[in-house]
Amino acid sequence: MSGQRHRTADEVADLHVEIGHRLAGSDQRYSPVRRQIVDALAGAERPLSVADLIALVPDLAMSSAYRNLVVLAEAGAVDRVATDDDAARYELAEAITDRHHHHLVCTGCGLVLDYEPPVDLERRVAADLTGVARAAGFTAESHRLDLFGRCAECVDA
Amino acid sequence: MSGQRHRTADEVADLHVEIGHRLAGSDQRYSPVRRQIVDALAGAERPLSVADLIALVPDLAMSSAYRNLVVLAEAGAVDRVATDDDAARYELAEAITDRHHHHLVCTGCGLVLDYEPPVDLERRVAADLTGVARAAGFTAESHRLDLFGRCAECVDA
């Protein structure tokens, strides 16, 4: 399966505390708007585009969305997900959710779902990529293992 | 290591024939400008941005670059590589080169290198992803296994 699990009220509270700490660490405040953005991301089943976010958070100005996502990303609270199409998507950072995962991307409609890979596969991938990186003079930071295909809705294009 | 191997004159000739067929199949001509673009991509050691392409092909207009890349992509001659930064990159399609590979992306400067993963890892990945896709109601088309990190130049940001 895929998607992020539902979060209990307690879990969301912990989330806010953790993110508050991280923001404080980068000399940033945890403003109400930032909370709203985090709530929207926490409630979503998938990475959200800025357009999604604006639709979900009442009165959120586009500039605030972009600016706050930058701040949250720098604080390590959210991750920017590079997909295929032009619009960037964001989700709570893995460092926060403790759920390492990758993505299923629909080439028809752009839908992006999360999935957690089998642990041993993940281990193999991580180990091999470290070697590949070294050989190319790269210092590894992260990786992505995404699958492209057609979602149920789009199979018959 | 990484990068595409050098191609012999014969291989390049075959490449043009193959791409000519594919274009014909989509009711498109293999114009001189398109040939120049293919030559530039074939000669490159890595995926090229449109800016790279314009620098390599004398007098190539930006609009022609974009338009022809779309045509070539539709004909299955080139692949668009989605990276982190804003500028898209292009390379000869795997269907043409017969060299399945993935990418190393520098988070500092946007550099993208190719690498071919160990066959058994690749097999594992493909098999596991098929299962993941099925579970989510997706029909698998392709996947990407990219590594993000800092290239030698950018390690000390």
Add this chain to the structure above:
DNA sequence: ATTTATGCAAATCGTTTGCAAACCT
């Protein structure tokens, strides 16, 4: 002659930034 490709310039679209007003401590 008719269709297709090219180049220039204008238009789009996502994203970023300048600046003055609103907020927080």
Add this chain to the structure above:
DNA sequence: AGGTTTGCAAACGATTTGCATAAAT
């Protein structure tokens, strides 16, 4: 008050498109 965050509008950069010209069949 003093520094931060917000919202609006203008600025940007990558990509796309309209249209008239040039090339190919």
